[in-house]
Every structure is written in C-alpha cells, then in structure tokens.
Amino acid sequence: MAKWLYIYGQDLPNAFANSGAVLNLCNALVNHGVDIQLACPESSTNTEEIRAAYELDPSIEILPVLQPNKSLAAVWMLLTCRKHSDADIYITRMPALAVLASLLGKTTVLELHQRIDTARHWSFWRRFLRFISVRRLCFVANSVALSKDIDPVVDQKRFKVCHAPSSARDFQPDTASQHRKYDVGYVGSFMPGKGIEVVHAIACAHPALSFVIYGNPASNPEIAEELRSLANVTLAGFVNQAKISDALQSFRIGLAPYSDKGFGGPNAPFIPIEGLSSLKIVEYMSAGCVVVSSRIPPVEHVVTDGESAVLCDANDMDDWISKIGELASDPVRIQTLSDTARRTFLADYSYDVRARTIKSLVEKL
Structure with a gap:
C-alpha cells in the first residue's frame, strides 16, 4: 500500500x-x-x-x-x-x-x-x-x-x-436550534472583507436578538470596541479546532456577510472573492445552523437560496436586516432550512x- x-x-x-x-x-x-x-x-x-x-x-x-x-x-x-x-x-x-x-x-x-x-x-x-x-x-x-x-x-x-x-468535520449537532443559547452567531476573521462591520450593523438593528462572535478582536480593535458596547453582543474570542463544535452549536443563525469584491488585511494578501473557499458556510451547515450569507458565486455553488440558506445582497444592508428579522421570528423555517443544509453537508461537503x-x-x- x-x-x-x-x-x-x-x-x-x-x-x-x-x-x-x-x-x-x-x-x-x-x-x-x-x-x-x-x-x-x-x-x-x-x-x-x-x-x-x-x-x-x-x-x-x-x-x-x-x-x-x-x-x-x-x-x-x-x-x-x-x-x-x-x-x-x-x-x-x-x-x-x-x-x-x-x-x-x-x-x-x-x-x-x-x-x-x-x-x-x-x-x-x-x-x-x-x-x-x-x-x-x-x-x-x-x-x-x-x-x-x-x-x-x-x-x-x-x-x-x-x-x-x-x-468540514461532521459536528453531529445534538442541540435543536430552538434550544441554542444565542439567536445569531459569527465565526471567523475580523479582517476587512469578511463582514464583521455588517454583523455590527445587524446587531444594532436587532437589539432584541442575542449575538455571539467567535474570532480574534485584536485584528480590528475599533469595530471590536463598538461591538463590546452593545448589550446584545457577546465577544467570545478565538476558538480552536478542538472547541469549534461547541461554538458553532451555540447559535441558531450563522452569518457569512462576505464582501462581493474579496478580502484581505494589513498582514494578509488581498484575495478576490472568486477564491473564497466557503469553509465557514460548510461548517455552519455541518453544525445545523441556518446559513445567512452574501449572494456571491462561491456561496451559490454550495447552497440554494430559500432551500438550504438565505442569501442577501452584499451591498444592501436593509436586505440583511429585514431577512434576519423575518428569519429569527420563524422557528419552523429555521428548522427546515437547517435540516436541508445538514443533509446537503452530509451528501457533498x-x-x-x-x-x-x-x-x-x-x-x-
């Protein structure tokens, strides 16, 4: 062999x-x-x-x-x-x-x-x-x-x-979406283009929803400070691979608000959006979260809008705010979307x- x-x-x-x-x-x-x-x-x-x-x-x-x-x-x-x-x-x-x-x-x-x-x-x-x-x-x-x-x-x-x-790993979710601690979550980088500013805007617009953010705030201290000032936001810090499953299963709706141009930072090369790997999307699917993401080609190759995810216009904040509000108030739709995403993950990702x-x-x- x-x-x-x-x-x-x-x-x-x-x-x-x-x-x-x-x-x-x-x-x-x-x-x-x-x-x-x-x-x-x-x-x-x-x-x-x-x-x-x-x-x-x-x-x-x-x-x-x-x-x-x-x-x-x-x-x-x-x-x-x-x-x-x-x-x-x-x-x-x-x-x-x-x-x-x-x-x-x-x-x-x-x-x-x-x-x-x-x-x-x-x-x-x-x-x-x-x-x-x-x-x-x-x-x-x-x-x-x-x-x-x-x-x-x-x-x-x-x-x-x-x-x-x-x-992504098969996280084998054991927590039904309606029983998770937070309504909305984000796991990932604070670097420009990954969408942390969009998360902040959504959290401001929905004070009744609870948000948790997993990532290193040191890479963007200004937005981190603004997020800390919001009563409905928890900054949970960076989470390593051994604990990522628990982090992903702590929220119902997973945000992936990518820029439609690309991403990069002071110490990282700019990556055009065509090169996006969609890892975050697949991890959300594995963990039984509802994916809410930017409508961009790399994401559309993975999920179907309205069936296994909710897709938003990357440049329309009102679209994000309204769709998050509608989704959060509809537990049946949340369960249907997350179940479909989970099946898609097992079959393909x-x-x-x-x-x-x-x-x-x-x-x-």
Whole structure:
C-alpha cells in the first residue's frame, strides 16, 4: 500500500482555519485506508499538543522537519522530507514544493484554496510545469472558479484537475436550534472583507436578538470596541479546532456577510472573492445552523437560496436586516432550512467526501 505524506508549511497548532482543514483531511484519509504521515516545521509545539488541538488520529506520525530559511521554506522542507520519509505520494498546499517534488519524480497533489498566482515567486516556479509528467502532479481546487483558472500551462499539458469543495468535520449537532443559547452567531476573521462591520450593523438593528462572535478582536480593535458596547453582543474570542463544535452549536443563525469584491488585511494578501473557499458556510451547515450569507458565486455553488440558506445582497444592508428579522421570528423555517443544509453537508461537503475524491484522483494518475 502506498504511503502518503502531507507537508504543511506553518507551525502547529495555529489560529488559521487551513490548519484544521489539513489535519481533518488527514484523519479522513486514514478512514479511507490511507497510511499517511504529517510533516510540519520543527518549530511547532510538541506533538502531544498538536494531537490534542486537532484530535489527530493516533496512527498519523508527525514528522518535524527543518525550515531554517523562510524564503526557501519549500525547498528546505522537501529536502528534509525526502531524507526522513519513505512516502510515495506527497500532498501539500505549497505550490513551489509541489512543483519541485513532482519535478523530482514524486507523485504530488497540490491543494489550492486561493489563486496560484498569489503564491510567492510563482512566476518562477511555473516555468518548470512544462517539464513535469502529468502522472506526477495533480490539482485539487476548493472552488469552481479556481479549478477552471489555475495556470495556462496546466490547461495546455492537461494536468488532472478536480474541484473538491471546502469541507468540514461532521459536528453531529445534538442541540435543536430552538434550544441554542444565542439567536445569531459569527465565526471567523475580523479582517476587512469578511463582514464583521455588517454583523455590527445587524446587531444594532436587532437589539432584541442575542449575538455571539467567535474570532480574534485584536485584528480590528475599533469595530471590536463598538461591538463590546452593545448589550446584545457577546465577544467570545478565538476558538480552536478542538472547541469549534461547541461554538458553532451555540447559535441558531450563522452569518457569512462576505464582501462581493474579496478580502484581505494589513498582514494578509488581498484575495478576490472568486477564491473564497466557503469553509465557514460548510461548517455552519455541518453544525445545523441556518446559513445567512452574501449572494456571491462561491456561496451559490454550495447552497440554494430559500432551500438550504438565505442569501442577501452584499451591498444592501436593509436586505440583511429585514431577512434576519423575518428569519429569527420563524422557528419552523429555521428548522427546515437547517435540516436541508445538514443533509446537503452530509451528501457533498464532509471530509469523508473530500478524502474519497482526492484518493480517487491519485489512483487515476
């Protein structure tokens, strides 16, 4: 049986949603019979803390690897992995590492959660695509838009590309929506474009509804201070992957008020909205929340307005305020929408589905 190695380029544990996505995928691959290791920078916390934070399957070996030079992190990590792991198949979110690994003859899966041309030095690394066998490199894109627009060379050489939507753990909700502590919730970043300002406006307009916000307020202290001043808002802080299930099941209506342009912050690159992974949407669905989101293409690929979610005009605050008010006063509709969303999640957006898709793609190389 082929051995797999997931190479993750950031210290663990961390506050980034992609770390949970990576480790949950590893768990799901184990459930599909894959023998997999996890490589991460040796500067990460001890392995016991990583396992506890992400509930990592005990069969997954954690391989700390050398990363002495951030500017050449992909190269250093690859060389260390080749030295200390006998894995046959690599999987990563690092484009440079994927190109180099496949160029050296290793079967490699590159997971894409944003446009590949935003990767550091991609204009250099893409030149090597022409020399890579299509049996050595394949691409898994988190959105339809990404899967159709990776790189011209990918199209010319006909590398295998598949669309595997953002996935979430099965949170197995055990709290009926009408018995949850808060009416409305938001889980995510305070960075511009993610919609925290919209959450604030909705909370101001509906003082009778209770709101809870999970995220790090330090990234936007001004809006955080305004939210703290509202009697109907609770700032619950950042929540790690081990506790995300309880957080998601603490509210009935989950907000995802994305900008229709994109998002980014002072210390993060701007990501056009076409590159949105919709992870928040899928997590809400898994937890049995009603999704109320901006009407944008990446979200419309996941949910259906009026059936599995309520979609609003990203630029019309009155639309958000009125729809939240109508929904909050209709418990039957809340239950119907959340039940449909939950069924949709189980059918299409669990890590089990994603793992099966990726394993099948590799088997076809």
